[in-house]
Amino acid sequence: MPSARPVPSALRPVVAAAAALVALALVAAGALVSSLATPAGALSPAVVLTSDFESGLDGWQARGAASVSTTATGARGAGSLLVQDRVDPWDGALIPVTEIFEPGTTYTIGLWLRLPDGAGTADLRVSVQRDLDGQPSYETLTTVEGVSSQWRQVTATYTPGLFDTASLYVESVSSPADVMVDDVLVSGVRYTPDLSLTPVSDAVSVPFGIAVEPQDLLGGRGDLLAHHAEQITPGNQMKPDAIQPTEGTFTFAAADGLVDWAIEHDMRVYGHTLLWHQQTPDWFFQRDGAALTTSAADQALLRERLRTHIEAVADHYRETYGEYGTPGNPIFAFDVVNEVIDESQPDGLRRSEWYRVLGPSYIADAFRYARAAFGPEVLLFINDYNTEYPDKRAPYLRLVTDLLAQGVPVDGVGHQLHVEVGRSIPMVEDTIEAFEALDVTQAVTELDVSAYRDSGESWTQPPADRLLEQGYYYRDMLAMLERHASSFESITIWGLEDSRTWLRSGAAPLLFDGALQAKPAYWGIVDPSRIGATPTPTPSVTATPGVTPTVTPTPSVTPTPSVTPTVTATPSVTPTPADPRACRVAYTTNDWNTGFTAGVRVTNTGTSALSGWTLTFSLDGGQRVTQGWSASWTQSGARVTATNAAWNGSLAPGGSVDIGFNGSHTGSNPRPTSFALGGVPCAVG
Structure with missing residues (x-):
């Protein structure tokens, strides 16, 4: 179920806000407000919070076991916030926003992050805690990977739900390294939809x-x-x-x-x-x-x-x-x-x-x-x-x-x-x-x-x-x-x-x-x-040959919710007549968190029919195949092998087969650069 969120841990129920929060591209914090275009039906963005730490903590406090103080090293000025004595990843720095945030208003949050000199790197989070009727909710606005001793500018958007109290805070994914924060700028805007439009329900x-x-x-x-x-x-x-x-x-x-x-x-x-x-x-x-x-x-x-x-x-x-x-x-x-x-x-x-x-x-x-x-x-x-x-x-x-x-x-x-x-x-x-x-x-x-x-x-x-x-x-x-x-x-x-x-x-x-x-x-x-001036039909994609279902007394169960693999129209390919075993592979993925779903289209661009096939390629970013379909999938180290299923082994000249798999990654998911079908290198694209 794609709506899934990580199960809360025993110590701190971190609820990933993938369904609620979207990280934006990096922008200059100083230009954050002026660069925000006001959409139709919206009020002008209003600045609701600024913290430059030039003359004190600006209302920021320690969270958990951490301690906070100011330093003389700023992103653009002469001061910043230093967070030390962290024991757990959720120890950090917070600022209460109970009187600042309003439920239903969309906020753009910009700030600068770095680690002290010599502290290595760490993945940091900007998060919000909302408490309602005594129950806390923890929502991650954005995760910033590989923060080092160089300042990083970050922005994210957030729309809070109802709360009795709320706080904005900085934490980390796993490392309790010291953290520096500077030039926090938060602006809010409340959007108004166009209710003169035809309801979707009237068109369905x-x-x-x-x-x-x-x-x-x-x-x-x-x-x-x-x-x-x-x-x-x-x-x-x-x-x-x-x-x-x-x-x-x-x-x-x-x-x-x-x-x-x-x-x-x-x-x-x-x-x-x-x-x-x-x-x-x-x-x-x-x-x-x-x-x-x-x-x-x-x-x-x-x-x-x-x-x-x-x-x-x-x-x-x-x-x-x-x-x-x-x-x-x-x-x-x-x-x-x-x-x-x-x-x-x-x-x-x-x-x-x-x-x-x-x-x-x-x-x-x-x-x-x-x-x-x-x-x-x-x-x-x-x-x-x-x-x-x-x-x-x-x-x-x-x-x-x-x-x-x-x-x-x-x-x-x-x-x-x-x-x-x-x-x-x-x-x-x-x-x-x-x-x-x-x-x-x-x-x-x-x-x-x-x-x-x-x-x-x-x-x-x-x-x-x-x-x-x-x-x-x-x-x-x-x-x-x-x-x-x-x-x-x-x-x-x-x-x-x-x-x-x-x-x-x-x-x-x-x-x-x-x-x-x-x-x-x-x-x-x-x-x-x-939609546009020249509507054109969605390209048709030939479906993978179907499996003839057979009734068995045992009920069935399905794979973990994952983003459905991408299937795209097969590119036009001119086979090389001299090579009876030519091939082409189109590889597409859809990523989420630390998982992905890959769709692989294999086209026989040669002049001879295949009565069975084996596709090999490498996942060089440490990815692991967790589950595959329409082929028999194995992985040894980085090398992945997919062998035809019983029902799709025959591949005529010009014919294609769609296969795919679910996989895991650690934050980076580079695409394979080469594929081979039966040992013969394939064109890619």
């Missing part, structure tokens, strides 16, 4: 939804949300770690706030999610601090915990808002089981802790518990990502087919559709058509379209032509979905506006920009004639 023939966090209900964001959506999906507030962080202790306040808002605005609520391998507290899988075994007693304990959790959620919303299906209760659907497919496993099921202890039976159990708890008025969904890929589609289809054959109450199938410009829309349609043969409804649950094609691209704002291309892509995707409207319960976009996407900075995957203004992506859905 099925219910249209947006996934949201509490910050999205505030100010202009709340107005924008209410204007365009018919339903909402809580991004994180209904996940197991949010609802039941410790056994028997249920915390519904954040989720209830979203439900209350939906009721006030006459919206439906799509619940997300009851069971997931991520964002589930460790205690679910432990007894007295030790990992559960596969003993009958431990299996019974885990099943009881699952049933109790589902019943508690269902009972709470029934008791609070009335019986499901009545006007007072807006919850109409719930993701019961999320991301349980892993196409690399023989049975197609993810090897999670749920699977380790219970085997595949937990999937059917979860649906049966949910039907008993919620009753017939709530649609029960299974949800997954990458379902458009044939090798993921096959076990997903097989699992749902098996569950239905067993009488398991699966009402709906969710397709996340975290894609990027160029992802094959015909491949998505093939998946939709495959599930239309089953007695289920379908939903697009988490649609967004990254403007990046691969990790080699990086920008503060996407180029205008890429935003136009994104608009055409949304146009073509929604046109395809409309052809299958009768099969869909709803279509949901994963996020309201670009500054709060879970993807990396510059991906700009949503319909509205950070200033709450409509993008070409919006017009792609509402009025494609307004």
Whole structure:
């Protein structure tokens, strides 16, 4: 689930703000305010905080075990803030912003960072702590890698949610090295959307939804949300770690706030999610601090915990808002089981802790518990990502087919559709058509379209032509979905506006920009004639040959949420007639945090057909392949080998095959520079 955030640690629950905070390009701090263009519908930016440390601490304090003082070494003046005596990474320097920040206002935060001479390097963070009703939230604004004894200028944007108290602070990722801070400048602006625009919900023939966090209900964001959506999906507030962080202790306040808002605005609520391998507290899988075994007693304990959790959620919303299906209760659907497919496993099921202890039976159990708890008025969904890929589609289809054959109450199938410009829309349609043969409804649950094609691209704002291309892509995707409207319960976009996407900075995957203004992506859905002067269809990409699914009695499970691999139109290649074994490789990636998803298109540009193939290349940046599809993947050191699957080994002259993998990196993800097919070097591009 791309909305995933790191699980809080025992000492300090650091919540990565990937879905809420976007790091901006470096700018000169002194020109920060004057360089901010005021967008339509926005007030002029106002400076709310400055600290130059020329005559004291300027209100800054020590955080944790640290101590703070001023020094005579400044970024541009004669003084700066020195943070010393740090023991843990979260020890640092803070300034209270309770009386400075306002919920729903967007702030641009600029400052300078360095380490003292001789201190080496460290990765530093600029963060915010918000406390509401006694519960702290920790949000990382930006991470600055490799800070040394040279001053670094940094800016980030931040939109706070509700709080009783709040503080802005500097910390580090791991090293407790001394830190120097200077020339802090914070300005704020409150954006106002154009509510004269046609609501997106009016342009989509099925219910249209947006996934949201509490910050999205505030100010202009709340107005924008209410204007365009018919339903909402809580991004994180209904996940197991949010609802039941410790056994028997249920915390519904954040989720209830979203439900209350939906009721006030006459919206439906799509619940997300009851069971997931991520964002589930460790205690679910432990007894007295030790990992559960596969003993009958431990299996019974885990099943009881699952049933109790589902019943508690269902009972709470029934008791609070009335019986499901009545006007007072807006919850109409719930993701019961999320991301349980892993196409690399023989049975197609993810090897999670749920699977380790219970085997595949937990999937059917979860649906049966949910039907008993919620009753017939709530649609029960299974949800997954990458379902458009044939090798993921096959076990997903097989699992749902098996569950239905067993009488398991699966009402709906969710397709996340975290894609990027160029992802094959015909491949998505093939998946939709495959599930239309089953007695289920379908939903697009988490649609967004990254403007990046691969990790080699990086920008503060996407180029205008890429935003136009994104608009055409949304146009073509929604046109395809409309052809299958009768099969869909709803279509949901994963996020309201670009500054709060879970993807990396510059991906700009949503319909509205950070200033709450409509993008070409919006017009792609509402009025494609307004995208640009010369609309052109999204390039069609030939889908990888499908796997013929076979029904097996074992349910399936899926890979870890990851950004869906980039698929782009195959470049035109003129084969060399003299070389019967020529080849070309197109390699694209989508990165997030320390993970990435790679798409690899292999084209046979030679004159002879291949009856089997092996592709080799090197990942020279320390990356590791964690999971692959459409091929058999192995890695030895930096060398990666992909061998054809049983169904895609035949590659005619001019033919292409799409394969891919999930991987991990340590902050840098350089692209492979050379590929070989059967030992023959391939052209790249």
